[in-house]
Amino acid sequence: MVEKRKPVPVKEAIERVMKRVTQLEKETVPLHEAYGRILAEPVRASHHVPPFDRSPYDGFAVRSADTQGASGETRVAFRVIDHIGAGAVSKCTVGEQEAVRIMTGAPLPAGADAVVMLEQAVIDEDAFTIRKPFGPLENVSLKGEDAREGEIIAEAGTFINPGVVAVLATFGYAKVTVSKKPVVGLLATGTELVEAGEPLQPGKIRNSNGPMIAAQLARMGIGCRLLGSLPDDEDACFELVKKAAAECDVVITTGGVSVGDFDFLPAVYKRLEADVLFNKVQMRPGSVTTVAHTDNTFLFGLSGNPSACFVGFELFTRPAILAMMGNRKPFLPYEKAVLDDDYTKPNPFNRFIRAVYESTPAGARVRPAGFNKSNSVTSIARGNAFIVLPGGTRGFQKGDEVDVLIIGSEEGVSSWELN
Ligand code: AMP
Ligand code: MG
Numbered sequence: 001m002v003e004k005r006k007p008v009p010v011k012e013a014i015e016r017v018m019k020r021v022t023q024l025e026k027e028t029v030p031l032h033e034a035y036g037r038i039l040a041e042p043v044r045a046s047h048h049v050p051p052f053d054r055s056p057y058d059g060f061a062v063r064s065a066d067t068q069g070a071s072g073e074t075r076v077a078f079r080v081i082d083h084i085g086a087g088a089v090s091k092c093t094v095g096e097q098e099a100v101r102i103m104t105g106a107p108l109p110a111g112a113d114a115v116v117m118l119e120q121a122v123i124d125e126d127a128f129t130i131r132k133p134f135g136p137l138e139n140v141s142l143k144g145e146d147a148r149e150g151e152i153i154a155e156a157g158t159f160i161n162p163g164v165v166a167v168l169a170t171f172g173y174a175k176v177t178v179s180k181k182p183v184v185g186l187l188a189t190g191t192e193l194v195e196a197g198e199p200l201q202p203g204k205i206r207n208s209n210g211p212m213i214a215a216q217l218a219r220m221g222i223g224c225r226l227l228g229s230l231p232d233d234e235d236a237c238f239e240l241v242k243k244a245a246a247e248c249d250v251v252i253t254t255g256g257v258s259v260g261d262f263d264f265l266p267a268v269y270k271r272l273e274a275d276v277l278f279n280k281v282q283m284r285p286g287s288v289t290t291v292a293h294t295d296n297t298f299l300f301g302l303s304g305n306p307s308a309c310f311v312g313f314e315l316f317t318r319p320a321i322l323a324m325m326g327n328r329k330p331f332l333p334y335e336k337a338v339l340d341d342d343y344t345k346p347n348p349f350n351r352f353i354r355a356v357y358e359s360t361p362a363g364a365r366v367r368p369a370g371f372n373k374s375n376s377v378t379s380i381a382r383g384n385a386f387i388v389l390p391g392g393t394r395g396f397q398k399g400d401e402v403d404v405l406i407i408g409s410e411e412g413v414s415s416w417e418l419n
Helices: 010-019 162-170 209-219 234-247 265-272 306-324 378-382
Strands: 026-030 059-062 076-084 098-102 114-117 122-124 127-130 152-154 175-179 184-189 225-230 250-254 275-278 290-294 297-302 334-339 350-360 363-368 385-389 401-406
Touching: 010 275, 010 290, 010 306, 059 076, 152 162, 184 209, 184 234, 209 225, 209 250, 209 306, 225 234, 234 250, 234 265, 234 297, 250 306, 265 290, 265 297, 297 306, 306 350, 306 378, 334 350, 334 385, 350 378, 350 401, 363 385, 363 401
Parallel strands: 076 098, 184 225, 184 250, 250 297, 334 363
Antiparallel strands: 026 175, 059 098, 059 114, 076 127, 122 127, 275 290, 290 297, 334 401, 350 363, 350 385, 385 401
16 A cells, blocks of 8 residues: 655744754864865954054055145145065154055054145155145044954854855954864765666666766765665665665665655665654655754755756755855845746646756746756756745746745755745
């Protein structure tokens, strides 16, 4: 008898997964390896930025009081008493009608409180004149205007983007405390599978899910243990998944989670005494996506159908892995866009359509990325987003506004808002 499964709504399935997440430990990496990791501790400003009042321009540091009354008719003259570049400190104190020639980034000399840009001066050897008055602190970058000492610049759980790297360097973090990456094992199941380097034979297809998931992980900065592919054999699957579960934080399998005669993953979960969080989701494609948990290991049973496998990974595996690393924005970013094509298929379940999203000056547009069945592989290649159509609708027309999830962004959002 075919087992009766109870489909759970997508939102609830995601919640069940996220509830089971436990955070990985911390580790320290050198700054040059920190890009793409998740901060495990907040970044605090260890000093003011800038650390001193400085000139944002190449020019002359002067006393603003001495510039008063300057105009096109009455030019005011200054005498240059010193000359410094960035990194140097002038020993001079600027006095009446005196100036220090100063380059961008150099500290303002004592006495001065304004900077005349080179372009604002008519220069004649060691003297120059100006034609406008300068106010106190005009053209001056003030100490602490960018960051105050002690201020938190980035919270724990922040994705380390190039800007965060710059901040870490600014404050002298030569080593950075980040979350460890999970150990992920990847196994493709199916007697029909051959690898990319092998010739096709009657009845066989190439294993595209394995390399695809490895690439989806790589896009998140995460490597994986390639456990290869296995024929549909319950004992072999059980032994390998059991071994992988003991060694990995996450084990991803593709195929074999349905109710067919050769779908052995449900039996494997049973033998492992894993806690199956769900084995049917109210969505297309990927309704058979199964997530289970054993001791400390997540088991993601993704469908063998390539599009379904891809969707299942992006919806469940990706946020779980990001949350394990403490990432506070683990979900795909969400947009609204105008549908560029009719999509008249009725939707009993939520549908995640591989799509081409384009943000134009005239607004965001989206269209299905070609052949879109759950077994499609080409639409994954052509798409950069999912159109999300809610279940219980009769289809959509060109011009309708639809929900879109953007795939491949480095940074996501903190909550899942769709049903
Ligand atoms: P399954 O989920 O095992 O029932 O597989 C569903 C469909 O996906 C079948 O047509 C399989 O041949 C196909 N399939 C399974 N595994 C893979 C894979 N690793 N790469 C590409 N297609 C696959
Ligand atoms: Mg199969």
